[in-house]
Amino acid sequence: MANANVNSGFTAGGEVLRARLYPVITAPTINIMMGDMVLEEVSGVVSPKLGICAAVYDAAVIPANPGDNFLMLGAVIECYDENMDPIKYIAATRVGDGTCAGYVLVADHPDQQFIANVDAALTAADLELNYDIGSEALSAGWTDTGISKQRITVTGAAVTQTLPIRLYGQAFPGVDVYSAAGCRMICQINPLCHKYGAGVTI
Secondary structure, eight states: OOOOOOOOOOEESSSOOOEEEEEEESSOSSOBOBTOEEEBOSSOEEETTTEEEOOBOOSSSSOSOTTTSSOEEEEEEEEEOTTSOEESOBOTTOOTTSSEEEEEEEEOOTTOEEEEEBSSOOOGGGTTOEEEEEOOGGGOOBTTTTBOOOEEEEEEEESOTTOOEEEEEESOTTTOOTTSTTOEEEEEEOGGGBTTSTTOOO
């Protein structure tokens, strides 16, 4: 049976260990979709709903070397507008209340595992390496559902500490085949790229 090979972002693999709300600063330059991996903005924001807090970085999908300047937070579980009402996704240029375009609930525990599909075939030697995240331009996900189109990019896998995603194994070995694109894999944010991960200094 062939893999479905439908990009659908990052979903929690098993129990959600922790989830926190983060604001998205008004008029983001990218869409922020459910299932998107997101990073922390360098500076905080004073948000009407959460007070002073860290915000989601909104100026790039996943910039090069996320462990260098922008640290990973986790994957978006839900999106809300500036009034905390549920919405499908936070659209690029959304103004909101003039300070925040809206809010996102992020599975941000450093031990959280996720499931996402890969864009090419794998071998056993590809496990325990670090990978980049592939994303549509401006985080252009499925706008009818609000679901992300992010996936794991197989090319360029290495032990490099700034590659953000680490692979552990197949999520559905009885359904997917690892020797073709679209295989859904269990993964985790590389601790050296994670905001709350081990080995990260301020």
